[in-house]
Amino acid sequence: MSANNEIDYGTPASSSANQVTLEIDGHKVTVNAGSSVMRAAAEAGISIPKLCATDSLDPFGSCRMCLVQIEGARGYPASCTTPVAEGMKVCTQNDKLASIRRGIAELYISDHPLDCLTCAANGDCELQDTVGQVGLREVRYGFDGENHLDSEKDTSNPYFSFDPAKCIVCSRCVRACEEVQGTFALTIDGRGFDSKVSPGQNQPFMESECVSCGACVQACPTATLMEKSVIDNGVPEHSTITTCAYCGVGCSFKAEMKGEQLVRMVPDKNGQANHGHSCVKGRFAFGYATHKDRIITPMVREKISDPWREVSWEEAIGFAANKLKGIQAKYGKDSIGGITSSRCTNEETYLVQKLIRAGFGNNNVDTCARVCHSPTGYGLKSTFGESSGTQTFDSVMQSDVIMVIGANPTDGHPVFGSLMKRRLRQGAKLIVVDPRSIDLVSNSPHVKADYHLKLRPGTNVAVVTALAHVIVTEGLADEKFALERCDVESFGKWKTFVALPEHSPEAVAELTGVPAETMRAAARLYATGGNGAIYYGLGVTEHSQGSTTVIGIANLAMATGNIGRDGVGVNPLRGQNNVQGSCDMGSFPHEFVGYRHVSDSQTRMQFESAWGVTLSSEPGLRIPNMFGAAIDGSFKGLYVQGEDIAQSDPDITHVHHALRELECLVVQDIFLNETAKFAHVFLPGSSFLEKNGTFTNAERRISPVRKVMTPLGGKEDWEVTQDLSNALGYPMNYSHPSEIMDEIAALTPQFAGVSYEKIDEMGSIQWPCNDETPDGTPIMHADHFVRGKGRFMLTEYVATEERTSSKYPLILTTGRILSQYNVGAQTRRTENVAWHEEDRLELHPHDAEVLGISDGDWCGVKSRSGETVLRALITDRMQPGVVYTTFHFPHSGANVITTDNSDWATNCPEYKVTAVHVAKVAQPSAWQQEYQDFSDNQLSLLENRIAVNE
Amino acid sequence: MQDYQTQKPTVLEILNTHQAMPGNLLPILHGIQDTLGYIPPAAVVDIAKALNLSQAEVHGVISFYHYFRETPPGEHTIRICRAESCQAMNGKALETHVKQQLGIDFHETTADGIFSLEPVYCLGNCACSPSITIDDEVMGRVTTEKFDRLLATYKGAK
Structure with missing residues (x-):
């Protein structure tokens, strides 16, 4: 139902460039050709009664309520299904039309409960509005006839x-x-x-x-x-x-x-x-x-074995500041750091990294993108010159060939997944590169992959290079584009490299598990099928060669000229609401806002003068290095805003070990998440409904986040960071997030034109937005690459060290499902558990048979890092030899098994490849039992917290 | 009702035979009903999967056509025409008689499982109204007496 008096034009807008002028009720109306008469009338402010029409759907013409009279036309055509024509004369209301409409309304109402006053839609019902509009006054048929009034209500859906x-x-x-x-x-x-x-x-x-x-x-x-x-x-x-x-x-x-x-x-x-x-x-x-689990009062404790003590904001901030200052005094400036949140706003993220760089005085700041899309940043920056996707989402509607690599849009990015499916139903071709048969492969009605490259986990680089081999050796490259737009020398070297016989599909077929002919066909289709667009996700990045695959993808796009216009491009499907933003905002230890290296003295001087401090030119610690340093004893204090590293990071026993070593862990979150169970200070976070700010999505779109309720804890997240900074002696004095955005805009070329006024005016803005592109940039690299010439880079395949052996014969890969979100801290506290109440181990029927495992059995999953127990889900989505799970529930311990392997360039963990041994077991693993005890204990420390007024 | 697992190979074979044919849903549904006597609801999952449709779409088609049924029929299906010509030729009385004789209404099956009764709208045999079919055989000028004879024959055959 459309809310709050929004105009519903009845049928979708026409995209035609031609205009048609017609007359409706005596008014001259000019609209796009292909519009319906109904839409033309609505655009002219004339509302024709309707029931089955709405502007999000194609016209259907079933309710017959929208009949009109058209001069020279026979009968009473439905205005929703009748296209406008030049000179057409339409009458939308006369006695005859009124009588027909009343007759139709009468039939509807004769089989409709007359409980308007007690109906949930009272005041928000189109039937009510329409019947009112047509002036129905009586139902001559009575209400005694056959009807549907006793039909049973279905309340099975929780929402x-x-x-x-x-x-x-x-x-x-x-x-x-x-x-x-x-x-x-x-x-x-x-x-x-x-x-x-x-x-x-x-x-x-x-x-x-x-x-x-x-x-x-x-x-x-x-x-x-x-x-x-x-x-x-x-x-x-x-x-x-x-x-x-x-x-x-x-x-x-x-x-x-x-x-x-x-x-x-x-x-x-x-x-x-x-x-x-x-x-x-x-x-x-x-x-x-x-949710009742929201923690809305600050809490502190000396040791993590102590019960929590509720305190005032002032005391909590003072406690944290003293601890952090004390640690720096004792162990040195670099002994503390912080982690920004991809769940928080741009402004909040900016502030946290500013606090760390200017207040802590070091560059020990990192963000969860480390564990998801850091290879995207590296790979796309190195080749194109900018760390972001190149397109708008809408661009997919112009694509002819869509290649999806290591992404599962219908689960991970469902709304974009629907748009992509719409384009596929219109006839675009689809190539899926994924070890699993994701829904797009053949489990979405009217959508089917033309080629599914069901590769072995960890062989992305070999497959992508083999595709390049076919494109180059079969003469399918767009030489003109590459020579004009890209660095010619790098293009030449790359061609020679990929053309080597060891990169041919035939040479890597056995290694990758993909038939050579399928790779050849897919490469030909991508190179020659029209607009080719690549969409990829964590299945590309979360590997020891994540950055290499991103580079390989960029190479493919440049070599085929699929860059710089609608329908093409390289599109990382970024996970978190603001992971693009948190990266943009300088969350990485080596980069200031706008991806400028900390060693670049010109940039540093700009920030030093704006922030009034001296800044370090040395990159700080990455998340995994922070853990390592904590265990070594050189890193003692950590400020974590809105990220659950104790659940989401790989090799979780290692992470827990590191967290226990910290002398002060400050967690700012809306819930006592897994990380907070190791914390000394808990600062209540604010949900997205409780603050103002902006998020930047996967298409670089900066969208407004607006406060609709008072923060339950009393403060918006940016205010908390500001208080902490002030307590640490680095003054911050913002009165509204718009001031933070103004500072970001002043310091960052890509954001120079961004302001809250502009966002309010335009709805949202895609960066870069500056003097050159005042309305933002939907499609990147249109005339030239951001770095000038696109750079081809070589993509030597190096197998991961994580290999199967007789001890660990299966490969585990991890992913997500539709109803739960990442660590599940939010969705587990909603009715979404009705769809997914536990993480399961998916395995192929063949493996299940060999292992003697039936659907629903408890399976011990053991890797060289650890062991956990999950229930089996037997499915032919998997390929033999590969098992899969999600990590939405902390006690599943999926990350107990994942290893410390990571991307060579960015340390992005290799979540997608872990060699495991699977066997039927009877009870949870030792880790699960221990963690359950720890977690129960922490929850009792929370339960028995000392209240603020005692 | 029969266990679907025993019917599944038949369904899969019919799906296989029609796989490449454009507009294959209706021929497949007919094929299944011709072979099994009805379309088992469990088959919808396999049909949807094979044709890359949703289960809802397949169900929508099955339920749109009254000819398709989702429960097993009696041994013989009797269809009585209720279209204009047959009604004009006393079809209504025949209908009442048939229901009485069989002791069932439309869309029902006799307790002994021998006959199912369905209405049909025009068999294209209007010149010989009223018409009925028993299984695939069309019969015209069916009087109540003629119907009783036919019934006896079919019962006798049993």
Whole structure:
């Protein structure tokens, strides 16, 4: 349902460049050719009654409510399905039309419960509005005839209910599921009077193929599909546009409120990243924000074996500052550091790194991108000159060939996944490079990969180089582009390198597990199939050769000329809501804001003069180095904002060891997460609903985050960092995050033109935004690469040290699923657990048979790092020899097994390749039992905390 | 109802035979119903997977056409035409008689599992109204007496 009086134009906008002028009710109206009469009227401010039409869906013409008269045309055509024509004369209202519409409304209402006053959609119902508009005054048929009023309500979905008694069978939900979401989980069961909306095979929603994206609820014009939060709380009274805090798609939402209470999140039709679509997380899983587990009072303790003590903000900040200062006095300036959060805003991230560089006086700052997309930063900076994706999401609608490497968009980036599926259904070709059969391969209706390169984990570089080999040796490269736009010498060297016989598909077929002919066909398709776009994810970066694969991908795009326009490009699907932003904001130990190296004295001088301090020219510690130094005894204090390193980082026993060695761990978070169980100071964080700021999504889009409620803990995150900085003796004095953004803009060429005023005006901005590109930059490298000439780099394949052996015969790879988000701190505290209540070990039926494992059995998974126990899920998505799990639950211990191997260039951990041994077991692993005890103990220390007033 | 696992090979074979044919969903559904007598709901999962459709889409098609059924029929299916010509030729009375004789309504199967009864709208045999079919055989000018004789024959055959 469209919220708060937003105009619904009835049918989608036409993208035609030609204009047509027609006359509607005597008014001259000029619209794009291809528009419907309904849309043309709406654009002219004339509202034609409608039920089955909405501007997010193609016209359907089933309700017959929008009939009009057109001069010279026979009968009463539906205005939604009738395109405009030059000189057309339309009448939208006369006695005859009024009578027909009343007759139709009468039929609808004769089979509709008349409980408007007690209906959840009262005041927000299109049926109610339309019937009011047509002036229905009586129902001559009575209400005694056959009807659907006793239909059973389906409340199986935790977030919305389905009440067929209120359904008018307009098919908007069915069409939304198909056109917008691409899941096709709904249909019309039966025909004629028996027609009814049916999930799956007339099943309850939860048993059907529904993924709970909310598109159907959004499309429903009545209370048939209704958010339970609205049923419980009533229709919201005001709304604020903000940005989702889950993944890197960065969907724009309206937070619909009653006072300070969030009633529902409604995807914003004008959102440039999501165009009114959403997924189960952003749309529904916001309950965590006010969950009872939120910790809203600061706490401190001397030792992690002590119970927590609630204190005032002042005391907590003072406690942390004293500890950190004391550590620096005792162990030296470099003995402390901090970690910025990709979950927090740009402004907050900027402030944390500023506190560390200027307040701590060192460069020991890092961010979770270290463990996800740091190779993207390195690889794309080295080749193109900028550490970011090259396109907008919308660019995919111009792609002819889409190559997805090591990414699972329908689970990880669902809203973009839906857009990609829409393009694929229009006929774009698809190449999937992934060890698993992800849904895009063949499990999405009407979408099928043309080629699935089901490679062995860890062989990405060999596959990408083999694709390059085919392109070069078969003469498929776009020489003109490469010679004009790229560094000619590097192109020459690269061609010679990839053409070597050892890089041919035939030479690497056995190593990679991909048939040579499949690699050849995929390479030919990418190089010659029109606009070729590459989308990749953590399956590319989280390897010992993550950076090399990113470089290899950039090489492919440059060699085929697939850079610099719509429909092409290299697109990292960045994980966290603000991982792009946290990298942009100088979160890495070697870079200031805008990816400028700390050793560059000109940049450093600029920051020194702005910040009024002397800055170190030495890169600081990366996260893994911080752990190492903590264990060595040289690193003693850490400030972690909104990141759960004790769950998300690899080789977790090593991480826990390091955390225990710290003398002061300050955690700022909304929950007592796993990391906080090792902390000495807990500073309550604020959720995305409680603060102002900006997030930057995977397409470099800076979108506004707006405060809709008072922070439960009393402070927005940036205020806490500011207080800590002041207590440490480095003064900060911002009164609003917009001032922080102004400082960022003043110090960073890519952001020079960014301001809150501009974001408010434009909705969102894609950086670079400066004097040259005042409205931002949707497509990068359009006329020339940021670094001048694109640079080809050689991609020698070096096998990971992590190999299978008789002791560890299987390869474990890790990933994510749709309903849970990363460490799960948020989604585990929502009803999303209904879809995924535990992490499972996926394995191929063949391996399961050999190991004597049945579906649901407990499996011990052992690597050289550690051992954990997970329940088995047997599926032919896997290939024999490869097992898979997620790490959304702390006690799964997926990261007990992952190793300390990492990317050669950036230390990004090799989460995707761990040699393991799997066997059926009866009980949790020793680690799980120990950790359970530790965790229970920490929770009791929290439970028994000494209250602030005692 | 039969265990789907025993029917699955038949379904997969029918899917296999029609795999390359454009617009293959209806021929597949007919093939399954012709072979098994009905379309087991569990088969929808396999059909959807093979055709790259959703289960909902396949279900939508099955439920749209009254001819397709998702429960096993009786040994013989009797269809009575209810279209204009047959109604004009006393089809209504035949319908009442048939229901009475079989002791069942439309869409039901006799307790002994021998006959299922379905309505149908025009068999293209209007010149010989009223018409019925028993299994694949069309019969015209069916009076109540003729129907009783046919019934006896089919019962006798049993």
